Amino acid sequence: MTDLNALIDRLPKAELHLHLEGSLEPELMFEMARRNQVEIPFKTVDEVRAAYEFANLQEFLDIYYVGMNVLITEQDFFDLTWAYLERAHADTVRHVEVFFDPQGHTGRGVAFETVITGITRALAKAEAEWGLTSRLILCFLRHLSEEAAFETLEQAKPYLAQIEAVGLDSSELGHPPSKFERVFAAAAELGLKRVAHAGEEGPPEYVYEALDLLKIDRLDHGNRALEDEALVNRLAGEGMTFTVCPLSNLKLCGVPDLRQHPLKRMLELGLKVTVNSDDPSYFGGYVNENFKQTAVAVGLNEADIIALARNSFTGSFLPQAEIDRRLAEIDALVEAA
Template identity: 65%
Template sequence: MTQPRFSPAERRALIDALPKAELHLHIEGSLEPELLFELAKRNGVEIPYDSVEAVRAAYDFSNLQDFLDIYYQGMSVLRTERDFHDLTLAYLERVHADGVVHAEIFFDPQGHTERGIAFDTVMKGITSGLDEGQRRLGISHRLIMCFLRHLDEESAFATLEQARPWLDRLDGVGLDSSEVGHPPSKFERVFAEARAMGLFPTAHAGEEGPPAYVREALDLLGVKRLDHGNRALEDAALTERIAREGLVLTVCPFSNLKLCVIDDIADSPLKTMLDKGLKATVNSDDPAYFGGYIADNYHAVADALDLSREEILQLGRNAIEGSLLAPAERARHLAAIDAL
């Protein structure tokens, strides 16, 4: 009997060896139940769960809003600079084992300032964690501040003003939270101001929202990268445009599965995107809630879709090429991928 051209063991070894860039990671979504309990105790915060197991049992979502409800509840234990530092470093230590060499991290300042936590407290904690991760683990980073789309434009503008003193540490702006009913057009003026400040624009679009939201993100927000973007495939002209313009899509397989965007991991659009010439990438989104970090996502989707060696390498290249790294750093990581 002939051997398969690319065995599961070979696929696993290749993924494990692949230098990975993660472009879609919400740092608040890496809050594991164990750390949540530790921080609740440290800060005297009451939480409605009596065990780590009870928290994990609550991670049973039927849609994006169900997830967001518990996500914001978990966020309540983050109070001090040390908390944000510990959260960030815990994520970096975890993905170091997955072969992550570069991480572009989202954070949601409005989720903290609305409950009385100073913007500077959040920034000091996250940036100190990123800096320690780079020193100790060699993981480079970029930091992207997201606006919560269920809040109004005025709140987003206020957040942008709070960010001005931190422009030397901020690299981009994003748009997340409840998509349906909150089109990108709601934040057109905010994104124009952010771009004028030199911040890279990206946005969640086409996860639960329609292809029209993807068009708005491109045309009105001027985004240079699409977070999720699954539903763009429903519009052939839009798909061709994304391919033609070389836009990177930050796809999150386990997130799509857990939030019922897809029914099975084999329904992930990753292979279809690659076949259509789209620069798709693999990411974990909110790994503590969705049951897998970046390597877990790679392994699951590669097995389910029977990805070839070249397709896996292309996913890795797409992430490096779509990152905000300087050209010399991108070239170094791409050379490492080509050497596999």
């Protein structure tokens, strides 16, 4: 019998749904608060962790934006990104496609250049030291206006060589993808790929909008698509990649119990799903922990685990030759086991 935990630990994988600001561990938050002389509403690391109990997405976001306030200098963004990359490397992650929220920083007076320079310096170091490749995804905050999104896209233009795609995150309910149809079209004209959070808390209609109006290349979360059989059939037929985040769904009460998570059913329906950690410092686990806990909870088998790892590369924005190289690594590891 295969030791699934050992298999998960060894398998090369990509992570396609990770918010850098959501990987800010309490210890680093306190360190940055001290060095930047920023007041935060917590006295100890334990007090921060105790606050990480959420009834819904909005309760999480309220604390998420408080934590973001400690990020000020280029070194802060480097340190944030590097801390995540060290954990990803330890989890045998070979490629990451990470989100960042520039509006959460520029709105506080932090320059766009400061944010992206710190992040990309860490990404370059990880590739140089470990061969860990990366792509950067600029997310628009959906609770802000379309006008604000256009302003951010304009700020990004000098850095387009370092940005692979645009995304859409933050408060989903009441902020449908259609609100950002025009700015996504403008991003497409600039040669950027498109992804969007849809169907996490929002209804299947939001997934249709993301597909038909934003013309997404990849679907972030997407769990509630299962409520619409025609939509499931369409997504399966199109081979759309889902970036599923099990521990996030549990922590934000999208599922009451991890045993009720739809990941196994999604695989059985022929959907191209991947496993990711979303905001791991807040949700209790990086990518391997998401694999391991979900495997036990929903009964994933060896074939499922391997399929999820393969999907993470085929669903990435890597060139085909690099995807093929990573798939060959997986095949070689499985054959040697």
